[in-house]
Structures are given as C-alpha cells and as structure tokens.
Amino acid sequence: MPNNQPIYSVSQLCRETRLILEGHFLTITVEGEISNLARPASGHIYFTLKDDKAQVQCAMFRTQLRKVGFKPNNGAQVTLKARVSLYEARGNFQLIAEQMETAGEGALRQQFEALKNKLANEGLFDGLLKKPLPSLAKKIGIITSPSGAAIHDILTVLKNRFPLIPALIYPVTVQGDTAKHEIVEAITLANKRNECDVLILARGGGSLEDLWAFNEEIVARAVHQSELPIISAVGHEVDFTIADLVADYRAPTPSAAAEAISPEQQQWIGYFEYFTQQLSQSLNANLADKRQRLETLKHRLKLSHPNTQLQRHAQRLDDYQARLVQIPQIVLQRNKLRLSVLSSQLLNNDPTRSIYSFQKRLELLYHRLPMSLQHTLRQSRIRFTECNKALETLSPIATLARGYSVSKRKSDGSIINSTKQLAVGEQISVQLTDGTLQTRLEEIIENT
Numbered sequence: 001m002p003n004n005q006p007i008y009s010v011s012q013l014c015r016e017t018r019l020i021l022e023g024h025f026l027t028i029t030v031e032g033e034i035s036n037l038a039r040p041a042s043g044h045i046y047f048t049l050k051d052d053k054a055q056v057q058c059a060m061f062r063t064q065l066r067k068v069g070f071k072p073n074n075g076a077q078v079t080l081k082a083r084v085s086l087y088e089a090r091g092n093f094q095l096i097a098e099q100m101e102t103a104g105e106g107a108l109r110q111q112f113e114a115l116k117n118k119l120a121n122e123g124l125f126d127g128l129l130k131k132p133l134p135s136l137a138k139k140i141g142i143i144t145s146p147s148g149a150a151i152h153d154i155l156t157v158l159k160n161r162f163p164l165i166p167a168l169i170y171p172v173t174v175q176g177d178t179a180k181h182e183i184v185e186a187i188t189l190a191n192k193r194n195e196c197d198v199l200i201l202a203r204g205g206g207s208l209e210d211l212w213a214f215n216e217e218i219v220a221r222a223v224h225q226s227e228l229p230i231i232s233a234v235g236h237e238v239d240f241t242i243a244d245l246v247a248d249y250r251a252p253t254p255s256a257a258a259e260a261i262s263p264e265q266q267q268w269i270g271y272f273e274y275f276t277q278q279l280s281q282s283l284n285a286n287l288a289d290k291r292q293r294l295e296t297l298k299h300r301l302k303l304s305h306p307n308t309q310l311q312r313h314a315q316r317l318d319d320y321q322a323r324l325v326q327i328p329q330i331v332l333q334r335n336k337l338r339l340s341v342l343s344s345q346l347l348n349n350d351p352t353r354s355i356y357s358f359q360k361r362l363e364l365l366y367h368r369l370p371m372s373l374q375h376t377l378r379q380s381r382i383r384f385t386e387c388n389k390a391l392e393t394l395s396p397i398a399t400l401a402r403g404y405s406v407s408k409r410k411s412d413g414s415i416i417n418s419t420k421q422l423a424v425g426e427q428i429s430v431q432l433t434d435g436t437l438q439t440r441l442e443e444i445i446e447n448t
Helices: 012-023 104-122 149-160 177-191 217-225 242-246 253-261 263-301 306-348 351-394 395-401
Strands: 027-039 045-050 055-060 077-087 092-102 140-144 167-171 198-203 230-234 407-411 427-432 436-440
Touching: 012 077, 027 055, 027 140, 055 077, 092 104, 104 217, 104 242, 140 149, 149 167, 149 198, 149 253, 167 177, 167 407, 177 198, 177 217, 217 242, 230 242, 230 253
Parallel strands: 055 092, 140 167, 140 198, 198 230
Antiparallel strands: 027 045, 027 077, 045 055, 077 092, 407 427, 427 436
C-alpha cells in the first residue's frame, strides 16, 4: 500500500460516509410500502420502505411521529420527507423520516378524518358556538372565484329574490396551493372592514383534491374565528368539507346559500304593508292620546292661573295672621302651667325633708343594732354546742371509753384489723383510754 494513502478505521469510514450522504442529499421525498415495522418502548418507529425492486431502512423519532395524522402499519403506501443518513454502529444506510403522509386519494381521506377528529375534539363544531344569520342582511359578502359558476348562481338568486340587497365580492382562487391563503386573507379582510352582515364561502363541485383548499386547517380556524357569520356553500349536496362543519350554516349548494340569506321579496312587501297599517293605527292612537293630554294640561293651566294662585295665597295669609295673634297667648298659658309643675316638683324635692327622713331611719337602725347582735350571738352559741356534741360522739377517745382499743404493729406502727397480718411471737401495742400496753403474741385464734 502506498505510504501517502490514509488508513481508515471502521468508525472513521462510517462517519465520513454519513457526512457525505447527509451533506449531499439534504431532505428528499420518497414513496414506498412500509414493512418490518417495529415500535420499541422509546416511542420511535423503525421500518423498511420498499418497492418491487429495492428497499431501504428507515427510522422516525417520536417528536416527528406525533405530527403524523394516522397510525403507520405494515403494507401502507406512504410518502416520506426524509434525510439520508448512515447508522454508524451497524454501517447501515438509512432514511431519517421527518414527515409521513399516505399516498394518493386515500391519503387525503385520512387527512380529512384526522383533521375532522382533531377540530371536533377542540369543540370547533359545537352548535352553541355558531352565530345566527341576520333576518335581513344590509350587505352580503361573497368569497369565491369571480369567474366560476358559483358566483353566477348566487347573484342570480339574489336578484330574483331580493334585488335591493347589495353584494360585495371578495375574489379568491378556490383550488391550488395558494387558494387556502387567499381564502384566509379574504375572511380576515372582510372582518376588518366590517362592511357586510354575513359572508358566503362558495365554489362549484369537484373532486376531493379540487375541494381540498376548504379542508385545510388554517381555513377552518379562520372560519371559526370570524366575527361575521359565515355560510359554507362548497360543491354539490353530496360534497362535504371541513369548512361546512365549522361554518355557522352549511348550504348544500351556492344557490341554496343565496336563498338562505335573502328573503322572498313578495313576503317582505306583505310585511311592509302590515307594518304600515300598524304604524298608522299607532300614530292615530298616539295622536288621540296627545289630544287628551292637551285637554288635561289646559285644565291644569286654568287651575294654575295667577289670579287663582293669588286668591289662594291671600287666604293663607289671613290664616297666618290669625294664628300669629293666638300663638303668644297659647305660649304664655303653656309656660304658666309648666312653671306650676316645676314649683310643685321643687317643693317635693326639698333637701330639708330628705335630711329629716334620713335621720329618722338612722335612729331606727341604731336601736335595732344591739338586738340583732344579741340574736346572732345566741344562735352561734347554740350551733357551737351542737357541733361540740357531734364531735364528741365521733371522737375515737369516746369509742375507747366504751371498752374498745386500737392495736398497732410495733415494728411499723400500722393498724391491725385482721389476724392474717400477725405472726406468733410478734410484738404489738394496744392503745386504751388512759394508756398503751406493750405485749407479745403467744397464740392466734381465727374465727371459724
């Protein structure tokens, strides 16, 4: 081997190969069938992507797997956006999948169901959130293609049913890559301008792929966030889109949407005639009421005429003058009566009389005090005698005087009340009325 040719270790060779692959291919899109799918506890998946001539190992990590709107299984035909890489530990050529979609029409159906379930779980289809349509719109906004059949059908119905309602068209493309962004911008613009009472989101029929702009999540969220009520009229009656589910009202066709928001002209003419009659009757009744009120005010004005007021005030003045003459006499009589009452109260509260009364009471108590003391002393003597007798009766000395004695063990001085406490030969002391005996036991006789 030439001396200037480098010698690679296996790990170096695998690392250099990985860097070359990742630097050359970057992100690619590849389609094939899933086989040998493995789901370890880590949450990642590993599988083989194959066609009828070749196969390649693939890995998809759980952070990217969470974004997939379906569960990959063996046999599924999928389209991957992936990075080309090499697993150095085994030297295996592999794809690191970053996005995964099912291929063909089936993929669109699965995306439709996945988004439908997602938005339903978030509550975007809740009937309580749907806004009511105006009974008579002042202006109708139409978001659709200006050259399609849908706009022609809507304008024709509006002209035939109620031509006085103006319509404002927000032109957008209704299919293709840019359609979803144009629809969102039109909804946002209509809400910002606030020129219309209601919006019709419409297009003609077509395949699922043709109608796909109305199944995009950003369109669904724009419809949900709109302050203006939105009628969805996408395709024919058999066609159903995510926009239909989120909208405040779903019309089976563009023509049906125009009928839903435009009243019948003759019906409203009948309303106007009825309201004209009601207004006329109300005005006549109101005029009659005003006339009655005018007559009442005339009568009240007559009663409030200056001459009438002057006479009333003159009479009140005479009344005040008469009362002014009487009031001093009444006040004088009242004060005399009050003075008499106060004089009587002063006489009754004379201090001399109170002092005399207290002196009499003091003398009475002074004479009663010795008698009370003698009575208390006599009762105390009687009580003392009774207590002394009771004490003598309960005294242990009195008990001993009747012939009883108290026996104690000499060793510890404890009272003896049973023969079982003693033993023959043990010394005891016996307390009598006039002294104590010291003795020793010679025999113990128990009761049988």
